[in-house]
Amino acid sequence: MKRNEFLQLFGFGATLLVSGCLGSCGSKTDNPQPGPGPTPTPGTVDFTIDVTAPANARLNDPAFGYVYGADNGVIVAKTATGSYVALAAACTHQGTTVSFQPAVNNFFCPNHGSRFSTSGTALNGPASTPLKVYTLVQTGNMLRITG
């Protein structure tokens, strides 16, 4: 390869790197796409989940470990210890609906990568406010979530 050919190739590659970064590196944080993230009115959450119902099979599926309730405003998850927790599903950063990741036993926001513990604590930002934890009472196969 001749020097001129190399420089032309390298120069083109560098242009792609710079323009690619300018085009997308900043946009992830500068132009977020928050999801709907419904937030239930405090005191209005009161629903039950039958953990054995086919509709809730994902709750006990090790690959998922969660379902949503209260019009997707609450996420109910099965933790690494086998207990269940119910938290607000809307990320406290900009409201994107979080999911649960059983492999690491925490909640994840796909918008900017915030993570929350099973007790709602913000483990890493940009979110710094904890997720609201709802009261969950288990009676046999039934979970009652209130708050």
Ligand code: FES
């Ligand atoms: S909306 Fe930004 S981290 Fe969740």
